[in-house]
Amino acid sequence: MSSYPLGQSEADTITSRTGKKLSQITLDEVKKGNVTADDIKISAETLKKQGQVAKEADNPTMDANFQRAAELVNVPDDIILDMYNKLRPNRSTKKELILMAQELLQKYNAPHCAKLVLEAAEIYEKRGILR
Template sequence: MRYPLGEYEKDSIRSKTGKKLSQITLDEIKRGNVTADDIKISKEMLHKQGQVAKEADNPELAGNFERASEMVDIPDEVILDMYNRLRPNRSTKLELVTMAKELIDNYQAVNCAKLVMEAAEIYEKRGILL
Protein backbone atom coordinates (compact mmCIF):
# COMPACT_ATOMS: atom_id res chain seq x y z
CA MET A 1 0.00 0.00 0.00
CA ARG A 2 1.45 3.34 -1.03
CA TYR A 3 0.64 6.75 0.35
CA PRO A 4 -1.06 9.03 -0.55
CA LEU A 5 -3.81 6.53 -1.13
CA GLY A 6 -5.76 8.95 -3.36
CA GLU A 7 -2.88 8.94 -5.78
CA TYR A 8 -1.59 5.37 -5.64
CA GLU A 9 -4.57 3.33 -4.50
CA LYS A 10 -7.42 5.28 -6.10
CA ASP A 11 -8.92 2.21 -7.78
CA SER A 12 -9.55 0.64 -4.37
CA ILE A 13 -10.94 3.76 -2.67
CA ARG A 14 -14.67 3.62 -1.97
CA SER A 15 -16.91 5.92 0.03
CA LYS A 16 -19.17 4.89 2.89
CA THR A 17 -21.91 4.16 0.33
CA GLY A 18 -19.55 2.12 -1.85
CA LYS A 19 -19.10 4.75 -4.55
CA LYS A 20 -15.67 4.65 -6.20
CA LEU A 21 -13.46 7.71 -5.95
CA SER A 22 -13.50 7.98 -9.75
CA GLN A 23 -17.32 8.30 -9.62
CA ILE A 24 -17.18 11.35 -7.37
CA THR A 25 -16.60 14.16 -9.82
CA LEU A 26 -17.83 17.72 -10.16
CA ASP A 27 -19.92 16.70 -13.19
CA GLU A 28 -21.57 13.88 -11.21
CA ILE A 29 -22.28 16.29 -8.36
CA LYS A 30 -23.87 18.78 -10.78
CA ARG A 31 -26.03 16.00 -12.22
CA GLY A 32 -27.23 15.13 -8.72
CA ASN A 33 -25.61 11.70 -8.80
CA VAL A 34 -23.47 12.29 -5.71
CA THR A 35 -25.03 12.80 -2.28
CA ALA A 36 -23.49 13.96 0.99
CA ASP A 37 -23.28 10.33 2.14
CA ASP A 38 -21.33 9.47 -1.02
CA ILE A 39 -18.43 11.64 0.11
CA LYS A 40 -18.18 10.19 3.60
CA ILE A 41 -15.17 7.98 4.18
CA SER A 42 -15.62 4.24 4.60
CA LYS A 43 -14.42 2.06 7.45
CA GLU A 44 -12.23 0.22 4.99
CA MET A 45 -10.40 3.37 3.95
CA LEU A 46 -9.83 4.39 7.56
CA HIS A 47 -8.42 0.91 8.25
CA LYS A 48 -6.09 1.33 5.26
CA GLN A 49 -4.97 4.74 6.53
CA GLY A 50 -4.34 3.13 9.92
CA GLN A 51 -2.27 0.42 8.27
CA VAL A 52 -0.16 3.06 6.51
CA ALA A 53 0.39 4.79 9.87
CA LYS A 54 1.32 1.50 11.52
CA GLU A 55 3.80 0.65 8.75
CA ALA A 56 5.31 4.13 9.17
CA ASP A 57 5.84 3.32 12.88
CA ASN A 58 3.20 5.77 14.08
CA PRO A 59 1.02 3.74 16.48
CA GLU A 60 -0.73 6.83 17.90
CA LEU A 61 -1.97 7.87 14.46
CA ALA A 62 -2.92 4.26 13.70
CA GLY A 63 -5.04 4.26 16.88
CA ASN A 64 -6.74 7.48 15.81
CA PHE A 65 -7.69 5.90 12.49
CA GLU A 66 -9.04 2.81 14.28
CA ARG A 67 -11.27 5.00 16.47
CA ALA A 68 -12.33 6.97 13.41
CA SER A 69 -13.29 3.73 11.64
CA GLU A 70 -15.60 2.90 14.56
CA MET A 71 -17.17 6.35 14.33
CA VAL A 72 -18.34 5.76 10.76
CA ASP A 73 -21.33 3.84 12.14
CA ILE A 74 -22.10 6.29 14.95
CA PRO A 75 -24.75 8.90 14.09
CA ASP A 76 -23.50 12.47 13.83
CA GLU A 77 -25.67 13.67 16.71
CA VAL A 78 -24.14 11.03 19.01
CA ILE A 79 -20.63 12.10 17.98
CA LEU A 80 -21.48 15.75 18.69
CA ASP A 81 -22.91 14.79 22.07
CA MET A 82 -19.76 12.80 22.83
CA TYR A 83 -17.61 15.78 21.87
CA ASN A 84 -19.57 18.09 24.18
CA ARG A 85 -19.55 15.65 27.09
CA LEU A 86 -15.79 15.17 26.79
CA ARG A 87 -15.11 18.85 27.30
CA PRO A 88 -13.80 19.65 30.80
CA ASN A 89 -16.44 20.31 33.47
CA ARG A 90 -19.30 19.13 31.25
CA SER A 91 -19.96 15.64 32.64
CA THR A 92 -19.90 13.53 35.74
CA LYS A 93 -17.81 10.38 35.83
CA LEU A 94 -21.00 8.31 35.78
CA GLU A 95 -22.16 10.10 32.61
CA LEU A 96 -18.86 9.31 30.88
CA VAL A 97 -18.94 5.69 32.03
CA THR A 98 -22.52 5.42 30.75
CA MET A 99 -21.51 6.94 27.43
CA ALA A 100 -18.65 4.44 27.08
CA LYS A 101 -21.04 1.55 27.75
CA GLU A 102 -23.48 2.90 25.13
CA LEU A 103 -20.66 3.18 22.58
CA ILE A 104 -19.88 -0.50 23.09
CA ASP A 105 -23.46 -1.76 23.36
CA ASN A 106 -24.98 0.29 20.52
CA TYR A 107 -22.09 0.71 18.06
CA GLN A 108 -19.41 -1.86 19.04
CA ALA A 109 -17.04 1.12 19.32
CA VAL A 110 -14.63 -0.49 21.77
CA ASN A 111 -11.70 1.83 21.06
CA CYS A 112 -13.86 4.95 21.35
CA ALA A 113 -15.26 3.67 24.65
CA LYS A 114 -11.74 3.04 25.91
CA LEU A 115 -10.81 6.64 25.09
CA VAL A 116 -13.86 7.92 26.97
CA MET A 117 -12.95 5.81 30.01
CA GLU A 118 -9.36 7.08 29.92
CA ALA A 119 -10.69 10.64 29.78
CA ALA A 120 -12.97 9.96 32.75
CA GLU A 121 -10.02 8.73 34.83
CA ILE A 122 -7.81 11.67 33.86
CA TYR A 123 -10.57 14.20 34.39
CA GLU A 124 -11.21 12.76 37.82
CA LYS A 125 -7.53 13.08 38.78
CA ARG A 126 -7.43 16.66 37.49
CA GLY A 127 -10.70 17.63 39.14
CA ILE A 128 -12.44 18.63 35.92
CA LEU A 129 -15.61 16.56 36.23
CA LEU A 130 -18.95 17.96 37.37
Protein backbone atom coordinates (compact mmCIF):
# COMPACT_ATOMS: atom_id res chain seq x y z
CA MET A 1 0.00 0.00 0.00
CA SER A 2 1.28 3.47 -0.89
CA SER A 3 1.86 6.09 1.75
CA TYR A 4 0.14 9.35 1.03
CA PRO A 5 1.16 12.09 0.48
CA LEU A 6 3.86 10.71 -1.77
CA GLY A 7 5.86 13.93 -1.57
CA GLN A 8 6.47 13.31 2.11
CA SER A 9 6.62 9.54 2.24
CA GLU A 10 8.61 8.90 -0.94
CA ALA A 11 10.64 12.08 -1.51
CA ASP A 12 13.80 10.01 -2.08
CA THR A 13 12.21 7.72 -4.68
CA ILE A 14 9.96 10.11 -6.62
CA THR A 15 11.76 11.71 -9.52
CA SER A 16 10.98 14.50 -11.92
CA ARG A 17 10.93 14.08 -15.70
CA THR A 18 14.68 14.80 -15.71
CA GLY A 19 15.35 12.17 -13.05
CA LYS A 20 16.03 14.59 -10.20
CA LYS A 21 14.77 13.25 -6.88
CA LEU A 22 12.05 15.27 -5.18
CA SER A 23 14.28 15.51 -2.10
CA GLN A 24 16.88 17.29 -4.26
CA ILE A 25 14.46 20.01 -5.33
CA THR A 26 14.82 22.55 -2.56
CA LEU A 27 14.76 26.33 -2.36
CA ASP A 28 18.50 26.33 -1.67
CA GLU A 29 19.14 24.26 -4.81
CA VAL A 30 16.95 26.62 -6.83
CA LYS A 31 18.87 29.63 -5.50
CA LYS A 32 22.17 27.95 -6.44
CA GLY A 33 20.87 27.41 -9.97
CA ASN A 34 20.92 23.63 -9.62
CA VAL A 35 17.21 23.21 -10.38
CA THR A 36 15.81 24.07 -13.80
CA ALA A 37 12.21 24.45 -14.95
CA ASP A 38 12.42 20.97 -16.49
CA ASP A 39 13.47 19.57 -13.11
CA ILE A 40 10.11 20.44 -11.60
CA LYS A 41 8.01 18.75 -14.28
CA ILE A 42 6.31 15.63 -13.00
CA SER A 43 7.29 12.21 -14.31
CA ALA A 44 4.95 9.59 -15.70
CA GLU A 45 6.06 7.22 -12.94
CA THR A 46 5.00 9.68 -10.23
CA LEU A 47 1.60 10.15 -11.86
CA LYS A 48 1.18 6.38 -12.04
CA LYS A 49 2.03 6.15 -8.33
CA GLN A 50 -0.61 8.79 -7.61
CA GLY A 51 -3.03 6.66 -9.64
CA GLN A 52 -2.14 3.66 -7.52
CA VAL A 53 -2.94 5.65 -4.38
CA ALA A 54 -6.32 6.57 -5.87
CA LYS A 55 -6.97 2.96 -6.85
CA GLU A 56 -6.14 1.76 -3.34
CA ALA A 57 -8.55 4.38 -1.99
CA ASP A 58 -11.26 2.90 -4.24
CA ASN A 59 -11.32 5.87 -6.60
CA PRO A 60 -11.10 4.36 -10.11
CA THR A 61 -12.06 7.63 -11.81
CA MET A 62 -9.13 9.47 -10.27
CA ASP A 63 -6.86 6.53 -11.10
CA ALA A 64 -7.93 6.76 -14.76
CA ASN A 65 -7.24 10.52 -14.74
CA PHE A 66 -3.72 9.93 -13.43
CA GLN A 67 -3.10 7.20 -16.03
CA ARG A 68 -4.08 9.60 -18.82
CA ALA A 69 -1.95 12.34 -17.29
CA ALA A 70 1.01 9.93 -17.22
CA GLU A 71 0.55 9.36 -20.95
CA LEU A 72 0.55 13.10 -21.61
CA VAL A 73 3.92 13.70 -19.95
CA ASN A 74 5.73 13.04 -23.22
CA VAL A 75 3.23 14.82 -25.45
CA PRO A 76 4.39 18.31 -26.45
CA ASP A 77 2.48 21.18 -24.85
CA ASP A 78 1.25 22.52 -28.20
CA ILE A 79 -0.32 19.14 -29.02
CA ILE A 80 -2.03 19.03 -25.61
CA LEU A 81 -3.40 22.55 -26.09
CA ASP A 82 -4.60 21.62 -29.56
CA MET A 83 -6.33 18.55 -28.13
CA TYR A 84 -8.13 20.56 -25.46
CA ASN A 85 -9.22 23.15 -28.01
CA LYS A 86 -10.51 20.43 -30.31
CA LEU A 87 -12.44 18.87 -27.43
CA ARG A 88 -14.42 22.05 -26.82
CA PRO A 89 -17.99 21.76 -28.12
CA ASN A 90 -18.54 22.88 -31.71
CA ARG A 91 -14.80 23.25 -32.37
CA SER A 92 -14.07 20.07 -34.34
CA THR A 93 -15.46 17.65 -36.82
CA LYS A 94 -15.70 13.99 -35.96
CA LYS A 95 -12.90 13.32 -38.45
CA GLU A 96 -10.62 15.85 -36.71
CA LEU A 97 -11.19 14.15 -33.37
CA ILE A 98 -10.55 10.71 -34.86
CA LEU A 99 -7.31 11.99 -36.39
CA MET A 100 -6.30 13.47 -33.03
CA ALA A 101 -6.96 10.12 -31.34
CA GLN A 102 -4.89 8.32 -33.97
CA GLU A 103 -2.01 10.74 -33.44
CA LEU A 104 -2.16 10.27 -29.66
CA LEU A 105 -2.13 6.52 -30.07
CA GLN A 106 0.41 6.09 -32.86
CA LYS A 107 2.84 8.96 -32.34
CA TYR A 108 2.72 9.36 -28.56
CA ASN A 109 1.66 5.90 -27.34
CA ALA A 110 -1.25 7.36 -25.36
CA PRO A 111 -4.03 4.75 -25.68
CA HIS A 112 -6.11 5.97 -22.72
CA CYS A 113 -6.09 9.55 -24.03
CA ALA A 114 -6.90 8.35 -27.54
CA LYS A 115 -9.85 6.38 -26.18
CA LEU A 116 -11.12 9.46 -24.34
CA VAL A 117 -10.99 11.54 -27.54
CA LEU A 118 -12.82 8.82 -29.51
CA GLU A 119 -15.49 8.59 -26.81
CA ALA A 120 -15.88 12.37 -26.93
CA ALA A 121 -16.32 12.22 -30.72
CA GLU A 122 -19.16 9.72 -30.33
CA ILE A 123 -20.86 11.67 -27.55
CA TYR A 124 -20.47 14.98 -29.38
CA GLU A 125 -22.01 13.43 -32.47
CA LYS A 126 -25.02 12.20 -30.47
CA ARG A 127 -25.46 15.60 -28.82
CA GLY A 128 -25.01 17.52 -32.07
CA ILE A 129 -22.04 19.54 -30.85
CA LEU A 130 -19.57 18.80 -33.63
CA ARG A 131 -18.59 21.45 -36.14
